[in-house]
Amino acid sequence: xxxxxxxxxxxxxxxxxxxxxxxxxxxxxxxxxxxxxxxxxxxxxxxxxxxxxxxxxxxxxxxxxxxxxxxxxxxxxxxxxxxxxxxxxxxxxxxxxxxxxxxxxxxxxxxxxxxxxxxxxxxxxxxxxxxxxxxxxxxxxxxxxxxxxxxxxxxxxxxxxxxxxxxxxxxxxxxxxxxxxxxxxxxxxxxxxxxxxxxxxxxxxxxxxxxxxxxxxxxxxxxxxxxxxxxxxxxxxxxxxxxxxxxxxxxxxxxxxxxxxxxxxxxxxxxxxxxxxxxxxxxxxxxxxxxxxxxxxxxxxxxxxxxxxxxxxxxxxxxxxxxxxxxxxxxxxxxxxxxxxxxxxxxxxxxxxxxxxxxxxxxxxxxxxxxxxxxxxxxxxxxxxxxxxxxxxxxxxxxxxxxxxxxxxxxxxxxxxxxxxxxxxxxxxxxxxxxxxxxxxxxxxxxxxxxxxxxxxxxxxxxxxxxxxxxxxxxxxxxxxxxxxxxxxxxxxxxxxxxxxxxxxxxxxxxxxxxxxxxxxxxxx
Amino acid sequence: xxxxxxxxxxxxxxxxxxxxxxxxxxxxxxxxxxxxxxxxxxxxxxxxxxxxxxxxxxxxxxxxxxxxxxxxxxxxxxxxxxxxxxxxxxxxxxxxxxxxxxxxxxxxxxxxxxxxxxxxxxxxxxxxxxxxxxxxxxxxxxxxxxxxxxxxxxxxxxxxxxxxxxxxxxxxxxxxxxxxxxxxxxxxxxxxxxxxxxxxxxxxxxxxxxxxxxxxxxxxxxxxxxxxxxxxxxxxxxxxxxxxxxxxxxxxxxxxxxxxxxxxxxxxxxxxxxxxxxxxxxxxxxxxxxxxxxxxxxxxxxxxxxxxxxxxxxxxxxxxxxxxxxxxxxxxxxxxxxxxxxxxxxxxxxxxxxxxxxxxxxxxxxxxxxxxxxxxxxxxxxx
Numbered sequence: 001x002x003x004x005x006x007x008x009x010x011x012x013x014x015x016x017x018x019x020x021x022x023x024x025x026x027x028x029x030x031x032x033x034x035x036x037x038x039x040x041x042x043x044x045x046x047x048x049x050x051x052x053x054x055x056x057x058x059x060x061x062x063x064x065x066x067x068x069x070x071x072x073x074x075x076x077x078x079x080x081x082x083x084x085x086x087x088x089x090x091x092x093x094x095x096x097x098x099x100x101x102x103x104x105x106x107x108x109x110x111x112x113x114x115x116x117x118x119x120x121x122x123x124x125x126x127x128x129x130x131x132x133x134x135x136x137x138x139x140x141x142x143x144x145x146x147x148x149x150x151x152x153x154x155x156x157x158x159x160x161x162x163x164x165x166x167x168x169x170x171x172x173x174x175x176x177x178x179x180x181x182x183x184x185x186x187x188x189x190x191x192x193x194x195x196x197x198x199x200x201x202x203x204x205x206x207x208x209x210x211x212x213x214x215x216x217x218x219x220x221x222x223x224x225x226x227x228x229x230x231x232x233x234x235x236x237x238x239x240x241x242x243x244x245x246x247x248x249x250x251x252x253x254x255x256x257x258x259x260x261x262x263x264x265x266x267x268x269x270x271x272x273x274x275x276x277x278x279x280x281x282x283x284x285x286x287x288x289x290x291x292x293x294x295x296x297x298x299x300x301x302x303x304x305x306x307x308x309x310x311x312x313x314x315x316x317x318x319x320x321x322x323x324x325x326x327x328x329x330x331x332x333x334x335x336x337x338x339x340x341x342x343x344x345x346x347x348x349x350x351x352x353x354x355x356x357x358x359x360x361x362x363x364x365x366x367x368x369x370x371x372x373x374x375x376x377x378x379x380x381x382x383x384x385x386x387x388x389x390x391x392x393x394x395x396x397x398x399x400x401x402x403x404x405x406x407x408x409x410x411x412x413x414x415x416x417x418x419x420x421x422x423x424x425x426x427x428x429x430x431x432x433x434x435x436x437x438x439x440x441x442x443x444x445x446x447x448x449x450x451x452x453x454x455x456x457x458x459x460x461x462x463x464x465x466x467x468x469x470x471x472x473x474x475x476x477x478x479x480x481x482x483x484x485x486x487x488x489x490x491x492x493x494x495x496x497x498x499x500x501x502x503x504x505x506x507x508x509x510x511x512x513x514x515x516x517x518x519x520x521x522x523x524x525x
Numbered sequence: 526x527x528x529x530x531x532x533x534x535x536x537x538x539x540x541x542x543x544x545x546x547x548x549x550x551x552x553x554x555x556x557x558x559x560x561x562x563x564x565x566x567x568x569x570x571x572x573x574x575x576x577x578x579x580x581x582x583x584x585x586x587x588x589x590x591x592x593x594x595x596x597x598x599x600x601x602x603x604x605x606x607x608x609x610x611x612x613x614x615x616x617x618x619x620x621x622x623x624x625x626x627x628x629x630x631x632x633x634x635x636x637x638x639x640x641x642x643x644x645x646x647x648x649x650x651x652x653x654x655x656x657x658x659x660x661x662x663x664x665x666x667x668x669x670x671x672x673x674x675x676x677x678x679x680x681x682x683x684x685x686x687x688x689x690x691x692x693x694x695x696x697x698x699x700x701x702x703x704x705x706x707x708x709x710x711x712x713x714x715x716x717x718x719x720x721x722x723x724x725x726x727x728x729x730x731x732x733x734x735x736x737x738x739x740x741x742x743x744x745x746x747x748x749x750x751x752x753x754x755x756x757x758x759x760x761x762x763x764x765x766x767x768x769x770x771x772x773x774x775x776x777x778x779x780x781x782x783x784x785x786x787x788x789x790x791x792x793x794x795x796x797x798x799x800x801x802x803x804x805x806x807x808x809x810x811x812x813x814x815x816x817x818x819x820x821x822x823x824x825x826x827x828x829x830x831x832x833x834x835x836x837x838x839x840x841x842x843x844x845x846x847x848x849x850x851x852x853x854x855x856x857x858x859x860x861x862x863x864x865x866x867x868x869x870x871x872x873x874x875x876x877x878x879x880x881x882x883x884x885x886x887x888x889x890x891x892x893x894x895x896x897x898x899x900x901x902x903x904x905x906x907x908x
Contacts, residue, residue: 075680078678078680082677082678094684094686095686096686096687099686252530255747260747263741263743263744264743268589270587271684272660272663272682272683272684273741273742275680275681275682275683275684276682276733276738276739276740276741277741278680279680279682279733279738280738282680282738283736283737283738285737285738512722512725512726514714514717514718514722514725514729515714517726517729517730518710518713518714518717518729519710520734520736520737521666521670521710521729521732521734521736521737522666522669522670522673522709522710522734523673523674525673525706525707
């Protein structure tokens with residue numbers, strides 16, 4: 001299908017309210033519409049979603065968007081519906097069985113043009129059959145770097161995607177991601193059959209963000225620095241930590257210092273509290289969120305003025321994604337990374353916990369070979385009791401067991417795993433699994449080392465960061481207008497990011513008035 | 526701040542000592558952990574009943590194992606609690622509370638006014654329905670607020686699909702939307718206005734609307750200068766009071782003083798009028814029994830074992846205080862079982878049956894034990 005640029009602009013304005021495309025969007029969309037496989041690398045906040053939402057409107061059949069992030073799916077579908085686009089929905093594990101059945105019926109009836117789907121739902125045979133019958137015009141793979149084993153966020157359920165897409169009749173494919181190194185780009189293009197000329201890269205450089213490093217010797221020193229910065233920087237802002245404990249204790253310290261518009265956000269809080277905190281931040285009731293990396297996905301807040309990293313992140317990719325949330329409104333923003341030598345050890349510990357030990361690996365293979373008889377089932381509890389590993393490690397074990405040929409047809413559901421055991425493979429499979437696991441683990445360590453290497457370069461942080469993602473050094477637009485806004489090596493004018501004196505927030509709480517408080521919630525009609 | 530944290534510790538120590546007192550010498554400290562988390566297991570129901578810990582059931586559903594272990598360790602280190610061997614079996618361990626622990630408990634009890642709010646809580650009967658009520662109220666308030674501000678797009682704080690569906694359904698019925706928009710303010714104002722200001726603030730500030738997102742427990746704790754766990758307990762007590770007031774104020778006809786709020790207490794979800802606490806299968810049995818079918822008929826209709834249907838009956842006795850079980854056990858027999866169980870100080874069916882003599886089936890004993898104390902007791906083990 002061919003559409004002129006003029007026609008596409010018309011669709012953009014009518015349905016999305018934008019006058020013109022942002023950089024990179026048009027070349028991606030026109031290639032997709034002409035039936036080619038495309039890889040688009042657009043920085044966070046660069047308007048990735050338009051690149052598949054607009055084709056979905058124009059193409060005759062269904063557009064699938066594969067995404068690992070449930071909250072992002074829900075969010076995007078809600079946003080589209082708000083804009084009056086009612087032909088979008090999602091399929092993921094957040095839905096109940098009757099809800100899934102309803103959505104499937106509606107898809108069958110042709111109600112939708114755009115379907116967000118989680119990779120594990122896309123593995124289900126009856127869903128694949130339905131999609132085949134209905135006709136898929138485009139498959140968009142969001143967070144496409146998750147397919148790469150060299151990536152920082154490898155997801156086992158992404159690896160089957162190429163196979164499933166072939167089963168769907170190989171419709172055109174669009175892989176999008178915010179961060180991908182050269183190696184990851186190559187792997188994505190290889191797996192999804194994308195030609196080099198169809199790789200569209202937008203510079204990951206964000207000219208309005210200034211990069212800073214603060215080196216400290218001890219936790220105490222770091223904490224003091226942080227308190228100083230939080231008291232003087234202009235918000236709203238985010239502080240990222242690697243552990244929940246540090247999140248909790250930093251927020252306590254903030255409250256003790258009178259910074260009351262600060263809140264924690266991490267996976268240990270219940271779902272409702274996390275939503276409340278997110279909503280308070282969006283509505284401007286909070287100035288600072290101190291969070292683990294659980295915070296930020298799908299948060300569309302344009303005026304975030306700074307992101308501080310209390311611990312060094314696990315990879316340059318993760319770092320780039322997290323600071324990408326700064327200044328999406330184009331106004332100046334500040335990114336600061338605290339560097340303390342010991343912090344590496346936190347990541348070493350996290351990686352250790354994420355992988356099975358050799359003993360657990362052996363137990364796992366033993367348990368499997370002990371129970372097999374045709375199609376087998378292991379519940380989550382059984383795995384916990386017999387192998388002694390949690391659900392994350394179990395998922396990894398099953399994945400590598402299947403890859404090593406020990407199992408076939410592995411299906412995970414709410415209760416546990418169903419699979420077919422292949423006799424006589426134990427001897428060969430065990431060392432193979434060991435090698436694969438080891439390689440994946442080494443990739444994680446390598447990512448940490450890349451991060452460390454970047455930190456010790458002592459050269460322009462902007463230049464070295466873009467170089468890491470394979471962009472040529474010294475590209476003219478890489479530099480902001482003046483060196484004073486670049487980084488701690490080129491020059492940095494801290495005062496730009498400081499709050500005005502008048503920002504002082506010491507308001508007294510008014511005395512309690514029930515009627516007034518209720519009227520605030522429910523105004524008179 | 527340090528002081529604030531110290532008070533949180535003190536409060537938790539007080540609650541845990543209070544909950545452990547009746548269990549000492551009989552159970553391990555873990556029993557209380559399961560009660561506080563609201564574990565659904567016969568053993569836990571039994572403990573709640575035997576040791577009269579209804580108020581603590583499901584008080585802290587999200588309490589982590591690590592946190593619990595740390596607190597117990599701390600109580601032992603402070604010499605408030607001692608781990609001791611069982612009276613009759615030296616191989617098993619239980620615990621006792623030391624005089625020092627008793628003293629700490631006495632102090633905390635006064636400081637945190639335990640006796641004031643404890644009687645108002647009854648987690649075994651109310652924790653679940655009150656939770657559902659609160660989620661509906663929260664989402665309804667957020668929705669109505671946005672409607673009144675004429676802002677149609679918002680992110681629902683309550684993500685539960687069932688609750689979202691319920692609110693949608695309410696507002697799609699003809700005339701209902703206007704009623705909610707016009708009267709929710711009045712109903713909330715008149716019911717909450719009778720509370721002390723502290724509770725009003727605690728309650729209202731947790732709601733979300735178009736101009737504000739609700740506060741988290743930690744924010745309220747800071748604002749009201751109380752330990753976070755105590756804030757949670759106050760909220761639970763206030764909500765339970767409200768729920769009981771709404772459900773117990775006579776017939777739910779149009780004379781009800783708070784028709785909108787009361788409509789949030791009923792269950793239009795699958796588990797009709799059983800309060801939503803029965804398992805799905807038991808709920809099906811419940812409806813058939815209500816239609817006049819006998820257990821034997823249900824067995825053949827649903828291809829179940831009789832023992833399964835009997836399990837359902839016990840569940841109904843436990844969770845549906847409105848269910849009339851006079852067809853299975855007379856009021857007199859009920860009293861007798863209760864008395865014997867009390868006398869023997871046990872919930873063990875075998876012992877009770879032996880003491881009662883002939884004329885009582887296991888089912889009858891289980892029903893009686895489940896119903897004992899007005900539907901807030903335990904299901905009892907089958908032997």
